[in-house]
Each structure stands twice: as C-alpha cells, then as structure tokens.
Amino acid sequence: xxxxxxxxxxxxxxxxxxxxxxxxxxxxxxxxxxxxxxxxxxxxxxxxxxxxxxxxxxxxxxxxxxxxxxxxxxxxxxxxxxxxxxxxxxxxxxxxxxxxxxxxxxxxxxxxxxxxxxxxxxxxxxxxxxxxxxxxxxxxxxxxxxxxxxxxxxxxxxxxxxxxxxxxxxxxxxxxxxxxxxxxxxxxxxxxxxxxxxxxxxxxxxxxxxxxxxxxxxxxxxxxxxxxxxxxxxxxxxxxxxxxxxxxxxxxxxxxxxxxxxxxxxxxxxxxxxxxxxxxxxxxxxxxxxxxxxxxxxxxxxxxxxxxxxxxxxxxxxxxxxxxxxxxxxxxxxxxxxxxxxxxxxxxxxxxxxxxxx
Ligand SMILES: NC(=O)c1ccc[n+]([C@@H]2O[C@H](COP(=O)([O-])OP(=O)(O)OC[C@H]3O[C@@H](n4cnc5c(N)ncnc54)[C@H](O)[C@@H]3O)[C@@H](O)[C@H]2O)c1
Numbered sequence: 001x002x003x004x005x006x007x008x009x010x011x012x013x014x015x016x017x018x019x020x021x022x023x024x025x026x027x028x029x030x031x032x033x034x035x036x037x038x039x040x041x042x043x044x045x046x047x048x049x050x051x052x053x054x055x056x057x058x059x060x061x062x063x064x065x066x067x068x069x070x071x072x073x074x075x076x077x078x079x080x081x082x083x084x085x086x087x088x089x090x091x092x093x094x095x096x097x098x099x100x101x102x103x104x105x106x107x108x109x110x111x112x113x114x115x116x117x118x119x120x121x122x123x124x125x126x127x128x129x130x131x132x133x134x135x136x137x138x139x140x141x142x143x144x145x146x147x148x149x150x151x152x153x154x155x156x157x158x159x160x161x162x163x164x165x166x167x168x169x170x171x172x173x174x175x176x177x178x179x180x181x182x183x184x185x186x187x188x189x190x191x192x193x194x195x196x197x198x199x200x201x202x203x204x205x206x207x208x209x210x211x212x213x214x215x216x217x218x219x220x221x222x223x224x225x226x227x228x229x230x231x232x233x234x235x236x237x238x239x240x241x242x243x244x245x246x247x248x249x250x251x252x253x254x255x256x257x258x259x260x261x262x263x264x265x266x267x268x269x270x271x272x273x274x275x276x277x278x279x280x281x282x283x284x285x286x287x288x289x290x291x292x293x294x295x296x297x298x299x300x301x302x303x304x305x306x307x308x309x310x311x312x313x314x315x316x317x318x319x320x321x322x323x324x325x326x327x328x329x330x331x332x333x334x335x336x337x338x339x340x341x342x343x344x345x346x347x348x349x350x351x352x353x354x355x356x357x358x
C-alpha cells in the first residue's frame with residue numbers, strides 16, 4: 001500500500017486505518033511517571049542489546065516509565081554514546097556481557113534485543129551471529145525460567161525471508177534460504193522463535209515474540225549499510241546515493257519511538273499467549289522515493305547511481321499489523337518525513353565525529 005492509498009483509506013473512515021491514526025498505542029494504561037507505578041508492576045527490567053539503536057531508546061522509555069533498567073551489551077554494534085546520557089541515572093545500570101554466555105541477575109522482565117541487525121554487521125562474523133541468536137536465546141530463556149520472568153524476543157521480518165505473500169501476516173511461514181549469506185541472521189532468529197515457543201509449551205514460560213520490521217531513527221549506525229542511514233549519510237556528505245536495482249523495490253519504515261511503544265505494549269499485554277506479533281509501519285515507499293526524500297530534506301546536491309541488487313534481497317516487505325492493532329491497540333503514528341527530519345538532525349550532529357566529512 002502506498003501512502004496515498006493509506007491516507008485515502010483514513011479519509012474514507014475505513015475502521016481499521018482511522019483507528020490506526022488516532023488510537024493510543026496501549027491497550028492497558030502504562031504509568032507515565034515512577035510515582036504512578038503500582039506496587040504490583042514489575043520494576044526491574046533487563047534489556048539485552050540495550051546500548052544498540054532500538055535498545056537504547058527502549059532503555060530511555062522504560063526509565064521514563066519508572067522501571068529499573070539493567071542494560072546488558074557486549075558493545076559489538078552498540079555504543080556508549082547511545083546511553084551516555086543515562087550513565088549516573090539512579091535506576092540505570094550497564095553490564096558489559098556477551099549473551100552467548102550464561103547470565104545470573106535478578107530481574108522481573110527481559111527484553112532480548114542482543115543481536116547485530118544490519119547485514120553489514122551480521123555478515124561480519126556469521127557464526128557469531130547464529131550463536132548470538134541461538135545461544136543468546138537459550139541463556140536468556142534459562143534466566144527467565146529460573147526467575148519466572150516474562151521475556152520478549154526481538155525477532156524480525158527476516159523470518160519471512162523473500163516473502164511470497166504480501167503483506168505478511170504472522171501465520172505466513174516464510175520463504176527463507178537456509179544456506180545463503182543472510183541465513184545466519186534469518187535462520188538464527190527463526191531458531192530463537194522456536195526456542196521461545198518450546199519454552200512456553202514445555203516449561204509454561206511467559207514469552208512474547210515481536211517480529212520487528214524495518215525501523216529507523218536517531219542512533220542508527222552511520223555505516224551500517226541500512227537504506228535509511230545510507231541515504232541520509234550520503235545526502236549529508238554530498239556523496240552519490242546508491243540505488244540497488246531499479247530502486248522500485250519497496251520497504252516500509254517504522255520510526256523508533258513507535259517501535260518502542262509497540263515492544264512495551266506487547267510486553268505488557270495480559271491476554272492469552274498472543275503468538276508472534278508483527279510490529280512495523282505498513283506504509284510502503286520505494287527506494288527511489290526514499291532517496292528523493294532524503295535529498296529534498298537535506299537540501300543535498302547528491303546524484304543517484306545504480307548498483308546490482310544484493311543476493312537474496314527481498315523485493316517487497318510490508319507488515320500486516322492487524323494483530324498488533326487488535327490485541328495491543330498499537331499502531332505507528334510518526335510520518336516518514338517527520339521521522340526522517342529527526343534522523344537527519346541526529347546525523348548532522350554526529351557525522352563530523354564519525355567520518356572525515358566535516
Ligand atoms: N533495526 C531494525 O530495523 C530491526 C529490524 C528487525 C529486527 N531487529 C532486531 O532488534 C534488535 C535490535 O536491533 P538494532 O537495530 O537496535 O541493532 P543494533 O546492532 O543497534 O543493536 C544490537 C545490540 O546488541 C548488542 N549485541 C550484539 N551481539 C551481542 C552479544 N552476543 N551479547 C551482547 N550484546 C550483543 C550490540 O552491541 C548492540 O548494542 C536486534 O535483535 C535485531 O535483530 C531490528
């Protein structure tokens with residue numbers, strides 16, 4: 001669905017999409033400040049991968065909501081810069097640790113986000129990527145079982161592979177190459193999902209699985225090769241914008257603030273075991289449209305260059321978020337241009353520190 005169709009649906013008052021724009025992202029009220037936390041709300045939360053892009057925003061929001069946050073990260077793709085504003089916060093702790101090793105801490109909830117997420121990073125050491133997904137899941141599930149804690153897995157739309165169904169619903173089993181260069185990530189995440197649901201069936205563990213679709217925003221890595229950061233950095237530095245293939249392939253992009261609200265809403269969901277839940281923004285943009293927006297919003301003089309499509313690159317990926325909407329009352333609310341402006345402002349601030357382009 002393109003943005004025009006999406007807006008047309010909203011204007012026509014189609015029930016789902018009108019709610020998507022206006023609803024609050026929680027089915028149950030989440031306290032706005034520490035003072036409002038009731039005594040039965042879990043207080044200590046472990047965020048693995050908490051120094052990464054999404055993890056650091058999740059730590060911010062959990063602290064705002066009054067939780068004690070233990071951030072565990074091996075700093076492979078995470079950065080102290082992402083969490084430096086939290087250092088010294090009385091309810092925040094950082095522990096450098098690799099989730100492929102067992103961890104013994106006391107917490108009430110676990111968000112398992114530890115895993116490099118961009119192809120450049122997860123293909124750097126594919127064996128370690130699979131270990132992080134699989135051993136990391138086993139270790140965190142073991143910890144959750146010992147503590148009887150609820151645990152949420154940051155899974156991915158990559159479990160659908162190069163999908164033959166559009167948009168993808170949670171019931172779709174996917175179309176994944178088990179031996180390609182992306183398989184360490186895709187199959188690692190699929191195996192982690194298997195482990196999560198086996199722990200649920202076998203040990204009655206309270207698990208949540210979020211299938212995260214393309215997410216963007218401040219604190220993305222400037223050199224992670226993901227399309228939003230690529231285009232913004234290229235536009236800001238006056239470099240050529242790389243369009244793979246014809247640029248007609250589409251993606252949908254969810255702003256990180258929306259994603260964090262969705263993850264927390266899923267963690268807080270109190271109904272029956274919901275199964276995997278897609279979280280993402282269903283509005284699709286072609287790569288060419290995204291590149292044009294990046295150039296327009298940065299006022300760049302950059303030009304486009306074409307390169308062949310990478311192996312196994314999906315041509316289209318779009319979430320069906322009806323389940324998240326119906327169960328959690330969640331839907332994204334940040335428009336691409338608004339999110340891009342915040343992302344551009346972030347990269348404008350950090351680029352002189354991280355590249356030779358001043
Ligand atoms: N960003 C997206 O668009 C997206 C899409 C789908 C799924 N996800 C998932 O969300 C999670 C967070 O993604 P992100 O975009 O913030 O990526 P990121 O690379 O910024 O964050 C991942 C964090 O995990 C840490 N990490 C990696 N291996 C580890 C290990 N063995 N032990 C401890 N820490 C480790 C990294 O240092 C980093 O801080 C990942 O699990 C990813 O698979 C992200």
